[in-house]
Amino acid sequence: MKKNFTQLSVKTASDLAFGKAPKPITCGFALRLGSGQVYPELNFTLPMMTLDKAHWAAVVSHYEEIGEMVRRASKRLHLPGLMIEFELLPPMTEHPEWGAEITSILQRHLRLAHEESGLSCALRVTPTDIRDVTRPPELRSGKAWDAVRQSFDSCAAAGADLLSIESVGGKEVCDEAMLYGDMEGVVFALGVLAPRDVEFLWNEIVAICSEHKIIPGGDSACGFANTAMQLASQGMLPEVFAAIVRAASAVRSLVAYECGAVGPSKDCAYEGPILKAITGTPISMEGKSASCAHFSPVGNVAAAMCDLWSNESVQNIRLLSGSAPEAFLELLAYDCRLFNKAIESGTEQTYQKLLVDSDIYESPQALVLSPDSTFRIASAIVKEPTHYRKTAAASREAVAIIRQAIDDGKLQLAERESHWLERIHSSLEALPQHEEDLVGAMSDQYGRLYTPRSYGL
Amino acid sequence: MKKNFTQLSVKTASDLAFGKAPKPITCGFALRLGSGQVYPELNFTLPMMTLDKAHWAAVVSHYEEIGEMVRRASKRLHLPGLMIEFELLPPMTEHPEWGAEITSILQRHLRLAHEESGLSCALRVTPTDIRDVTRPPELRSGKAWDAVRQSFDSCAAAGADLLSIESVGGKEVCDEAMLYGDMEGVVFALGVLAPRDVEFLWNEIVAICSEHKIIPGGDSACGFANTAMQLASQGMLPEVFAAIVRAASAVRSLVAYECGAVGPSKDCAYEGPILKAITGTPISMEGKSASCAHFSPVGNVAAAMCDLWSNESVQNIRLLSGSAPEAFLELLAYDCRLFNKAIESGTEQTYQKLLVDSDIYESPQALVLSPDSTFRIASAIVKEPTHYRKTAAASREAVAIIRQAIDDGKLQLAERESHWLERIHSSLEALPQHEEDLVGAMSDQYGRLYTPRSYGL
Amino acid sequence: MNELDELAQCLGQGQTKRVADLTQQLLDKGVGPQRILNEGLIAGMAVVGEKMRSGEMYLPEVLQAASGMQASLRLLKPYLVKEGAQPLGKILLGTVKGDMHDIGKNLVGIMLQGAGFEIVDLGLNVPPQKFIEAITDHTPAIVGLSAMLTTTMLNMKTTIDAIGAAGLRSQVKVIVGGAPVSQKFAEEIGADGYARDAVLAVDKVKQLLGVSAQG
Amino acid sequence: MNELDELAQCLGQGQTKRVADLTQQLLDKGVGPQRILNEGLIAGMAVVGEKMRSGEMYLPEVLQAASGMQASLRLLKPYLVKEGAQPLGKILLGTVKGDMHDIGKNLVGIMLQGAGFEIVDLGLNVPPQKFIEAITDHTPAIVGLSAMLTTTMLNMKTTIDAIGAAGLRSQVKVIVGGAPVSQKFAEEIGADGYARDAVLAVDKVKQLLGVSAQG
Ligand SMILES: [Zn+2]
Numbered sequence A, B: 001m002k003k004n005f006t007q008l009s010v011k012t013a014s015d016l017a018f019g020k021a022p023k024p025i026t027c028g029f030a031l032r033l034g035s036g037q038v039y040p041e042l043n044f045t046l047p048m049m050t051l052d053k054a055h056w057a058a059v060v061s062h063y064e065e066i067g068e069m070v071r072r073a074s075k076r077l078h079l080p081g082l083m084i085e086f087e088l089l090p091p092m093t094e095h096p097e098w099g100a101e102i103t104s105i106l107q108r109h110l111r112l113a114h115e116e117s118g119l120s121c122a123l124r125v126t127p128t129d130i131r132d133v134t135r136p137p138e139l140r141s142g143k144a145w146d147a148v149r150q151s152f153d154s155c156a157a158a159g160a161d162l163l164s165i166e167s168v169g170g171k172e173v174c175d176e177a178m179l180y181g182d183m184e185g186v187v188f189a190l191g192v193l194a195p196r197d198v199e200f201l202w203n204e205i206v207a208i209c210s211e212h213k214i215i216p217g218g219d220s221a222c223g224f225a226n227t228a229m230q231l232a233s234q235g236m237l238p239e240v241f242a243a244i245v246r247a248a249s250a251v252r253s254l255v256a257y258e259c260g261a262v263g264p265s266k267d268c269a270y271e272g273p274i275l276k277a278i279t280g281t282p283i284s285m286e287g288k289s290a291s292c293a294h295f296s297p298v299g300n301v302a303a304a305m306c307d308l309w310s311n312e313s314v315q316n317i318r319l320l321s322g323s324a325p326e327a328f329l330e331l332l333a334y335d336c337r338l339f340n341k342a343i344e345s346g347t348e349q350t351y352q353k354l355l356v357d358s359d360i361y362e363s364p365q366a367l368v369l370s371p372d373s374t375f376r377i378a379s380a381i382v383k384e385p386t387h388y389r390k391t392a393a394a395s396r397e398a399v400a401i402i403r404q405a406i407d408d409g410k411l412q413l414a415e416r417e418s419h420w421l422e423r424i425h426s427s428l429e430a431l432p433q434h435e436e437d438l439v440g441a442m443s444d445q446y447g448r449l450y451t452p453r454s455y456g457l
Numbered sequence C, D: 001m002n003e004l005d006e007l008a009q010c011l012g013q014g015q016t017k018r019v020a021d022l023t024q025q026l027l028d029k030g031v032g033p034q035r036i037l038n039e040g041l042i043a044g045m046a047v048v049g050e051k052m053r054s055g056e057m058y059l060p061e062v063l064q065a066a067s068g069m070q071a072s073l074r075l076l077k078p079y080l081v082k083e084g085a086q087p088l089g090k091i092l093l094g095t096v097k098g099d100m101h102d103i104g105k106n107l108v109g110i111m112l113q114g115a116g117f118e119i120v121d122l123g124l125n126v127p128p129q130k131f132i133e134a135i136t137d138h139t140p141a142i143v144g145l146s147a148m149l150t151t152t153m154l155n156m157k158t159t160i161d162a163i164g165a166a167g168l169r170s171q172v173k174v175i176v177g178g179a180p181v182s183q184k185f186a187e188e189i190g191a192d193g194y195a196r197d198a199v200l201a202v203d204k205v206k207q208l209l210g211v212s213a214q215g
């Protein structure tokens, strides 16, 4: 039953558009994604507070307040549709009944919004991947994994319309490899370890979704590529490094789709465009709209192919206007009006070009997210037979894209960045042809960090 | 020396563009406005705290922190230029030396940003109009007015590059007239009282600016038209009422330009486009970017003709990404990249059309801000000889614009809204031809609220 | 339709003159003033409040209804006094020290008046001492504090603390509101309630005083 | 260039082998181990820290330099012990209970090590009791707490309070950091310092211990 994507879902880069996906889906209360409209995906989290049994009433009241705000604001803003994501916090996954309780609260508010004002809407629920509570992580058994699996099941039963996760398999190695600027180690983590874990995990999630007749959304390489982006923004890692990790990370997220996920991908999965190019499923993206959660060099270009437009996360605190989630929902709503008016008026390519061109030569991280780059990286991925070789190919294509932009005089890089680009290029060229050879070398270097049995190795 | 604007600065509505003004200006550290680029205007305020002598060190440290953030973030975001606005809080105006101290702190950071990384930038300083500390307000003499005047002078001396104010003359009457839905009273407040105060005030401000060789920016009808917008958003007033107040409010703000202001207008002056059409000066605007400060039905259309793009106000508190002012600066920066890329690539009319069309039939308040509406209202204003008649003409034109959109089947209004539109129309038609007649009638109705000598009456 | 229902309906339609006439007719017929107040005026204003909440009525229409209520009350007052009738409750309102915003507070006052409460409005920029004096003079059931600035909202706490220090805190309930204020902040400074807008403020006051929606 | 300067320079260039060789040469020549440490290693790492701060060096390069320092220290250690030399200071690090994020804390540890401090890293999800035991065992000068979630940051306060209750608060300075943490929060929970990033954490530690930039 595992899918094998050997060609792209689109013919050319210009087929990659916002609001349109080759394989639209319908979820929740008649929310149709990828068929001509972009909708907001609202995200939120708790403000500073203690999350335990004793404070549970306060926790609940925050989610009730957000649910009420959503009903009020969706009318005020004339929203044509809305996704809301409930990202569980670790204790809500450890105690699956807690996550389920909040799921049912949010589901109730969405149902009311749908009944009261006809809002098309859906609830995405994302349990926390707490399997790295031990080091090395125990991925396929033990208390943490049991809780994660139970959390998916309980949230599905409580009213989730689609399930997602930001899975962590391979992160224990990727973190360290990135600190040392070791691209070989990154490829090992992303191309060898992570795909094995994503496959294990998504087989389970897809089974749970099919049992509950809900939608298996997608995964996110957040813990890998967004960590690299954050390290780059702090000056800890070169931007080119983060850009190449981004491309490389798409393969492990693709595995979820091979196992039956149908999208929309997670908002923080900036690898989403590559997934869309390959699988044809709708994607969620975030950019400037997520400046409440993290800064980034891809604020506009990230929107170029989105089907949902998200704010990633914001505490339920008070701004001068009202609650911070409402403020960011307003921002998302107005951005979505632009996407949708562009589609309606046939100017979406002009608008997409603005979104793309305004960012891509400001940062190599933005460059690899353009539709052209997306098409090239996705093409490189589908040509290769194994996850390891797909990951290496994606990385090499990203290097080639950046090099070409430099050669064309369009991208200016500081000398330190160029130096690292060549260093990464050499590492990638030196990768062994055979996966087993890499596994052998890497288990010497990183073996203390992971347990082979967690990856079926 | 008073200017009299008898024709528009542009020939057609399509000459009204973002980033370009017929009369560009240069201010601060080589920041050129209205000549082909849109820049962010960052606004911020203190978080919850006590503002007094005892807590002054904490106050100062917030502004220092913001200044440092601006220097760091302007590099990170590759900002091509930046305006920052320091809006004084009431005690900082009461104690002019306090406002001056913060002015000099922010000025120092901007100078450093300019020296370190060549940032084109300027500091707008906006003392609080505290003359309504007494009711009825004492506008032309007394302690409050003395403090306001001293505040302008001290801030100019301390390094302000341009001065603005949100003046309150006439607000005491406008507030009450709006609560009762009395359009006649609103026209009296905005067309008779307010222009007299703006003239008094701006003659003083222009003199102070010319003495210090800095730029007299502009005023804002915030206390009038934004109050109406807020009341409408709470369901207290009809949207059509707020839309018409918006148009009417442009005349009192125009008086600042008659007295020598050269722009950029204040961010919260949504009447800015009308001012730009008449005077040709650059304007600052805010829309979805100001969702931290207030919600609005004009999130995109407000950007259609901006030269600065602002977030209005946000507390210096912590979001997950970093400080809230930095999060909103990032948003502004990415929005500005879109404006500027559109200008560079010659697609600014397409983009402007998206901004306009995505909003204008969602709300009458958005409709009156379109370039076409702006051109019509501005044309109606310059044709009339007096402020009173200009204000009445602007209001009538706004009614005509809304009626036409309804007749064309483009704008759908709830019946209650249509009813009010006709009620307002009748009030406007019934306005006396001669200002003296209105003054007589209104002094009976609202005389207890204002002192004639504050308006030279 | 009986005449009390008609009174309520005319009130909602803003027919001030007719409201006064009906009130007089009812009094002439010997209908009790308390009954006219409850089943005519307050019932009518409750419908007005509902319509405002649901977006069917705007503030100017509510104010029109409120002025009908005032006209009727002027007629009822002597009878109510004679009967020793108690008003629904007295509310003290003010914008705290340092804050010059009063439109939000005024709206709350208007809505509360419409709901049958008696309002004492201290205006804006009100120091704690003035609140204390007014509590002593007017013995309100509730004190409503308003602030619109992050740099004045802590003066709500100062005011509540001062009321406490004056030994008056147990006599009144305190509600707070304004743009930067939240439920959490209200709890932190020891207020008894918070309302996001003027309509909800009426609900909160009724809830604190144990008054039902129909008065 | 004298050999101590050369040592510092090779350190910054990540020449681990050369750093070890130069250390041995200096020791053979009879140069004091404390001098090699201060004028060679710590001076070299200070330049590295500066370059990181100014954006001229990335973390992998800093780690390369740090491993050179470790190689050199392995040679110096027996001599330093013999001389009874004191390390620059010991720092205890940990991510608080409930929080599984450790990359930020790890960065802080790496930067502090490079600056010449000794690090004891308790890892992540560390309960207060474990901090208390480690303070007793290791007598650090400073305890660094990390939290990345709004729902775990209050565990920093719990931890600081527990250290106080155990009577150990006066023995250590506490610094805090992590995405949701701010200077204001640090003050509110009674921490001695806050740093926005790993580079600033080194400055803060030096400031709290009264150590100059050159060590
Ligand atoms: Zn994420």
Ligand SMILES: [Zn+2]
Binding pocket: B166, B220, B222, B223, B226, B268
């Ligand atoms: Zn304003």
Ligand SMILES: [Zn+2]
Binding pocket: B043, B087, B267, B268, B312, B313
């Ligand atoms: Zn402003």
